[in-house]
Amino acid sequence: MAIIISTLISQWLHLISLLVLAIPLLFLLLLKQSKTQQPNHLPPGPPKLPIIGNLHHFGHLPHRSLSKLSNIYGLSCSYTRPRAFASSLLSRYRKRDLENTRPQLRTRPSLLTLKRLSYNFLDVALAPYNEYWREMRRIFVQELLSPKMVHSFGAVRAEEVANMVNSITKTCSSMWPVDLTEEIFSLINRVICRIAFGKSYQGRNFDGGKFSEFVHKFMALSGSVRFLIGSFSASDLFPSLSIVGVVDVITGLRGRLERCFRDLDKFYQEIIDEHLERAEQDEDIIDVLVGIMRDESSAIHNTLNHIKAILMDIFFGGLESSSLTTVWAMTELARKPELMKKAQEEIRTSVGKKGMVEEGDLEQLHYLKIVVKETLRLYTTAPLLIPRECMKHCKVNGYDISPKTRVMVNVWAIGRNPEYWDNPDMFFPERFEGSSIDYKGQHFELLPFGAGRRICPAMTMGILHVELALANLLYCFDWKLPSGMQIEDIDMEEGTGISLHKKSPLLLALDAYAHEVEKLKEQVRNIIKETELEPSSQLNLVDALQRLGVSYHFEMEIEEAMKQMFDHEMIQSFLRNNDLYGVALCFRLLRQQGYNISSGN
Numbered sequence: 086m087a088i089i090i091s092t093l094i095s096q097w098l099h100l101i102s103l104l105v106l107a108i109p110l111l112f113l114l115l116l117k118q119s120k121t122q123q124p125n126h127l128p129p130g131p132p133k134l135p136i137i138g139n140l141h142h143f144g145h146l147p148h149r150s151l152s153k154l155s156n157i158y159g160l161s162c163s164y165t166r167p168r169a170f171a172s173s174l175l176s177r178y179r180k181r182d183l184e185n186t187r188p189q190l191r192t193r194p195s196l197l198t199l200k201r202l203s204y205n206f207l208d209v210a211l212a213p214y215n216e217y218w219r220e221m222r223r224i225f226v227q228e229l230l231s232p233k234m235v236h237s238f239g240a241v242r243a244e245e246v247a248n249m250v251n252s253i254t255k256t257c258s259s260m261w262p263v264d265l266t267e268e269i270f271s272l273i274n275r276v277i278c279r280i281a282f283g284k285s286y287q288g289r290n291f292d293g294g295k296f297s298e299f300v301h302k303f304m305a306l307s308g309s310v311r312f313l314i315g316s317f318s319a320s321d322l323f324p325s326l327s328i329v330g331v332v333d334v335i336t337g338l339r340g341r342l343e344r345c346f347r348d349l350d351k352f353y354q355e356i357i358d359e360h361l362e363r364a365e366q367d368e369d370i371i372d373v374l375v376g377i378m379r380d381e382s383s384a385i386h387n388t389l390n391h392i393k394a395i396l397m398d399i400f401f402g403g404l405e406s407s408s409l410t411t412v413w414a415m416t417e418l419a420r421k422p423e424l425m426k427k428a429q430e431e432i433r434t435s436v437g438k439k440g441m442v443e444e445g446d447l448e449q450l451h452y453l454k455i456v457v458k459e460t461l462r463l464y465t466t467a468p469l470l471i472p473r474e475c476m477k478h479c480k481v482n483g484y485d486i487s488p489k490t491r492v493m494v495n496v497w498a499i500g501r502n503p504e505y506w507d508n509p510d511m512f513f514p515e516r517f518e519g520s521s522i523d524y525k526g527q528h529f530e531l532l533p534f535g536a537g538r539r540i541c542p543a544m545t546m547g548i549l550h551v552e553l554a555l556a557n558l559l560y561c562f563d564w565k566l567p568s569g570m571q572i573e574d575i576d577m578e579e580g581t582g583i584s585l586h587k588k589s590p591l592l593l594a595l596d597a598y599a600h601e602v603e604k605l606k607e608q609v610r611n612i613i614k615e616t617e618l619e620p621s622s623q624l625n626l627v628d629a630l631q632r633l634g635v636s637y638h639f640e641m642e643i644e645e646a647m648k649q650m651f652d653h654e655m656i657q658s659f660l661r662n663n664d665l666y667g668v669a670l671c672f673r674l675l676r677q678q679g680y681n682i683s684s685g686n
């Protein structure tokens with residue numbers, strides 16, 4: 086109770102302090118605004134309020150609010166204070182205009198809050214457009230995420246996907262649903278951590294636990310500042326008035342940011358120190374960055390801060406985007422079981438009985454690819470991209486965009502614009518069948534990775550993570566809604582945060598039958614381990630299971646059916662390769678044929 090009262094008092098004190106500050110601030114701003122020269126032909130927008138302009142229109146899901154505004158006010162609208170803070174919604178622009186404007190929109194606004202988190206803009210994502218950014222982006226694309234480098238992490242991804250499958254198998258039952266959001270986030274988290282930190286990440290006290298705490302803190306922080314999209318604090322909103330920095334102190338935002346920054350900085354330092362001390366290299370991302378730091382001929386004199394800034398990009402860019410896309414894809418497929426089945430059939434037919442979808446299989450999975458494309462159209466994880474800033478005066482649809490204008494490109498609205506898409510709100514991957522539209526920045530209707538010079542440099546890796554996770558979830562398990570739940574009950578609400586979150590976790594149950602097969606696999610796996618079955622044992626499946634002591638009751642006819650359906654060689658190869666999925670698959674096929682197989686005890 087005491088805690089609640091003290092929290093209330095402190096909130097009131099904050100509010101009163103803010104009001105006290107607001108009055109002199111209002112005068113200062115009105116004075117300054119009256120002196121500001123207005124450009125000629127600004128985009129239309131709703132009436133503005135003093136100081137905050139149109140900020141109150143943004144709501145807690147700005148991409149949606151801005152989309153509505155553009156429907157009312159036309160092609161390009163919604164700004165607050167030209168120069169200091171302005172946002173042009175480019176959800177409906179002419180393609181020609183976009184092409185002409187793009188060169189003027191290559192830089193990022195210098196947001197004070199992000200200055201700290203990016204080690205004074207030493208990273209790629211937030212650095213202004215200049216020679217430094219060009220070189221850092223080259224390093225990012227050619228050295229950190231080159232196709233060779235991405236490929237070299239294949240084993241890490243395969244291992245972590247197998248861990249996810251095992252974790253789902255172990256922790257769930259057909260009664261208790263799986264928290265897919267948790268499973269997917271933790272998979273991508275482990276993959277990205279291992280790619281960035283290498284072996285040193287595994288088995289350490291920050292393995293999983295501590296690091297995901299940091300990630301959560303970051304996410305919470307981004308959620309708390311979300312409503313100002315792209316202007317992350319009061320100081321960013323009114324950069325010309327240094328006094329307003331006090332507001333950030335009062336609201337506690339500065340303190341929280343500082344603490345979060347220090348935690349992360351300490352964490353990075355620990356790992357970098359280890360990499361610096363050890364003799365042999367792992368070829369993880371820190372190793373590559375340390376190599377560049379030691380290379381005196383490098384165009385950029387890399388320091389520890391450069392390395393840390395790049396790590397920020399990798400975690401900010403790599404964690405959420407791929408996880409959220411996979412979660413939304415599974416959510417939509419759960420709402421459309423016929424599409425899920427179609428995707429599963431494609432994967433299972435193409436991959437066969439290997440037990441896992443491997444990276445090399447993905448190329449053949451055309452339906453899966455358009456499922457991902459459709460997900461990115463509807464649930465683009467960065468709905469307003471990363472804010473851009475206008476470098477030189479330019480025109481969009483005849484409207485003036487003056488230098489220093491902060492520009493948000495509403496790719497979420499573009500992806501749902503009825504002028505470009507039939508039934509835009511419907512999840513319908515088939516719309517991409519036979520279509521050349523892609524997400525690589527060439528088709529302005531679909532820009533989930535942005536476009537132009539600032540397009541996401543890790544698109545290939547991001548897509549690979551999504552496709553691999555999704556393919557394995559669909560291949561290894563049959564999913565259904567938790568008992569008592571209807572399709573309409575699936576919560577599609579978006580949460581706040583700088584990315585497009587699903588507000589509540591996605592909970593799905595394993596189909597009872599599929600779950601049994603998984604249980605059987607686990608049982609057989611243990612038995613093989615215990616009895617140390619020789620790989621060369623000449624056994625057929627039924628004999629093998631009997632010799633191993635698995636008491637499955639087979640009717641005679643089932644045994645016959647098995648012998649007919651699976652030739653001796655095939656079963657031998659399952660056993661030789663310890664391919665329990667294959668064994669389980671035999672059972673599954675028999676069940677599908679209507680045979681009643683029940684486990685003994």
Ligand code: HEM
Nearest residue numbers: 210398402403406407467470471534535536539541543547
């Ligand atoms: C499905 C996965 C991903 C999606 C949807 C995505 C989306 C985006 C978007 C929309 C942008 C802004 C582009 C613009 O302003 O025009 C961006 C930039 C960026 N992304 Fe990604 N991203 C993904 C994966 C990744 C991964 C895995 C990494 C790093 C390992 C990454 C690192 C970056 C960086 C560094 C930038 C800044 C580029 C620049 O300003 O030059 N992204 N991404």
